[in-house]
Amino acid sequence: MNKVFLLPLLLAMLFMYLIDRKRISNAPAVNRWVSRVLYVISIGIWIYGTSTKSTVYVATWLTRFIDMWLPTAL
Structure with missing residues (x-):
């Protein structure tokens, strides 16, 4: 794991x-949870991106996850 890149991100977060x-x-309770979850998810994505040697991109997974809620194209 490349901890050199992880430390600046954790400090920035x-x-x-x-x-x-x-x-x-x-903020309302829902917004507090959303913002904290986004902080944790971004740290998780960064740790995954710096710890693996594969070329599987997290953006591909997120796109497929977001596509579940998007309406179909017209």
Whole structure:
């Protein structure tokens, strides 16, 4: 795992969370959970991307996941 790239991301995510902490705590409960889940998902994607040597892209998985909720093309 390439920890050199992981450390700046974790520091940036912590910095962003500390800056947005007041706004997140004042947000409705659903928005708080969504923002925290997005933080965790982004860290997970970064860890996956830096720890594997395969060329499977997370964006491909996310596209297929998002396509479930999109309407079919006209």
